[in-house]
Amino acid sequence: MGGSTIFPSCSFITGGKVKKTIAAKLPDPATWQSSTLRLTAFLGPTARVSENTWWADLIGKPPESRTIRQQKGEQNDQGPFEQGTIALNVNPARVDWLFVPKVDPEKFEGNMPTVGSFPEVVDLFLKFMQRWLTPPMCPPIQRLAFGAILHQPVDRRASGYALLNSFLPAVDVDPQNSSDLLYQINRPRQSTCGVKDLLINRVSKWSVMSVQFVGIQVDQAPTTKILGPENFACNVELDISTDKEFQSELPREQLSIIFQELVELGKEIARDGDIP
Amino acid sequence: MNIHAQTSPPIEDFPRKWLCRRDSVLTNEKSWEESLQWKTASKATTQLRGHVDLHNIHETDSNVSTTRHEISEDLSEKAVKLFESGVRDLLDDSFGSNFLLGLTSLINLHSNDAIAVITPFVLGETVNAEVISETLTALGRIEHLPSYKFRRWLLESGLASSSPRIRDSATLGLASMRDPHAITYLQRAIQQEPSEELRQDMQSVLDYLERIRKCLLG
Helix, strand or coil: CCCCEECCCEEEEECCEEEEEECCEECCHHHCEEEEEEEEEEECCCCCCCCCCHHHHHHCCCCCEEEEEHHHCEEEEEEEECCEEEEEEECCCEEEEEEEECCCCCCCCCCCCCCEEHHHHHHHHHHHHHHHCCCCCCCCEEEEEEEEEEEEEECCHHHHHHHHHHHCCCCCCCHHHCCCCEEEEECCEECCCCCCCCEEEEEEEEEEEEECCEEEECCCCCEEEECCCCEEEEEEEEEEEECCCCCCCCCHHHHHHHHHHHHHHHHHHHHHCCCC | CCHHHHHCCCHHHCCHHHHHCCCCCCCCCCCHHHHHHHHHHCCCCCCCCCCCCHHHCCCCCHHHCCCCCCCCHHHHHHHHHHHHHHHHHHHCCCCCHHHHHHHHHHHHHHHHHHHHHHHHHHHHCCCCHHHHHHHHHHHHHCCCHHHHHHHHHHHHHHCCCCCHHHHHHHHHHHHHHCCHHHHHHHHHHHHHCCCHHHHHHHHHHHHHHHHHHHHHHC
16 A cells, blocks of 8 residues: 555635645655544434344354343444444434444553554445345445545644645644644545435544543542653544435335445545535 | 425315314414425525635535434423423413423523433333323424424424324324324334224324425426
8 A cells, every 4th residue: 555645636615715735745645544434324214223133143143241221212232343332322313333443451552542554444344234235134224434534644733734734735833933733624525326416425533632631549648640641643534425315215115325435435535525 | 486385285174183183382384485494595505714625525514423422301201390390281281381381491491402401201101101292293393404304303303202193293293294204103103003003193194294295296
C-alpha cells in the first residue's frame, strides 16, 4: 500500500472570485486508522426484530455478552471480531452494527485505539455486513447508513491543521494560528446503484484532536496517572446514508449493493477529502 | 395555483368512524392546506457559511445525521409513569383527558425521543391494549410536525399488532393523518387481517387514502 494520491488541481469560486487553488499531495488512504465502523439500518414498519438470531447466524456462536433492556425494547450483543469487537444494538426502530477496538489495559501503550488501517478493515466489515444484508436474514429496511470515525496521527497540532488544509479544498486553515476548528458538511449525490430517486447524504466532519490517556486508581483514595504523552491526530467522522425522504422501504435484494455504494463513497472521502 | 382547494377531499368522504371519535384534548388535524404548505416549507434551504461551493450542497443541518444518541433515563421514567397512570385511570374509569394531555406534553417537549420511548410499549404490547389503543389514536391527531414521520411509522407498525383493538386504532390514526404513504402498509394489513369487520374498516381508510393520492397526482 505505498504511494500517495495526487489531488486534482481545482479552483473553487465564491462570489466570482477564485477562492483557492489546490495541487496538494494527499497521504495514502492506508494511513487512516479506524476507531469505529458502523452500519445503521432504520427499520421499515413491517420489521419485527425482538427475537432475532442474527448474531448466531453470522458469527456461528452466541455473543460474549448480551444485555436486554425490556422496558426500552433494546438488545445489546458483543463479542470479538478480528482485532476488535463487534457490537449489535437492536431496538424496534433501528439496528446498529459497530466494529470498535478492543482495549487491553495490560498492553495499553497510550496510542489511540484502532481496529486497523481503514482500507483493510473496511473491506472486512463490508463483507461481514453484506452477509447480514442478504435476504432472508435482514429485516425490511427504509434507510441505511455507513458510519466511520477515522484518524491519522500527527506529531503536533499545526501538522494536523496542515493536513486538514489539504483535505478541505473549500476551507482556508492557517495551521500555525488555528485551533478548535470543526468543519461539517453534507455533499449529497444521487445513488448509482439503480434504485430510482435514491439520494445519498455524504456527511463528513473534520477536526484535529488531542488525546491524552489518564489512568484513575479507584481502590483507595482516587489517584490519577498520566499513561502517555499528548497525541494529536487529524480526525474525520463519516456519515454516509440514504436520504430519509426516500418514500418506501429499500429493495431487499439491493441492500447489499446499496451498502457497498455507501462504503465506496466513504472510501472516496478518505482518499480525496471534501469534494463535491 | 391554488391546488389545495382542488385536492382537499370533501368532508363526507372521511371514514365515518374517524368523524365520530371523541377528541377532548387534542385539537383536530391541521388543515389540508397547512399540510401542503408545511411540506413545501420543509425543503430546507442552505445558509451560506464560509467559502463553500453552495451549488453542490443542501441541508447542512443535523437532520441527515444517523448517529445514535442516548435517550435520558429521566424521559424513559416519564413514559413509564405516563402509561402506569393511564392504566390506573382506566381502572378508576377516569381514563382520557389526563393521559392524552400527558402524552401531548411529552411529545411537544421531547419530540422524536418521546416517540422512541413509547415505541417499545406499543409494539411490545406490554401495557393494557386500551391504553395503547388511545395512544395510537392520539398519535394520528397530535399537531407536531417534527415527530410526524416517526408517529406515522409507529402507526404503520401498529397495523401488524397481535391485538385487533390496536390494529383498529392504528388504522384510525392513519386515517387522521391522511397520508397516502400508509397505502402500502394498509394493503398488506388487509391481506393478513382475520377480522371481517376490521378488514372493512381498513378498506374504507385505504379507499380514502387512494382518493387523496389521486387528488395529489392531479
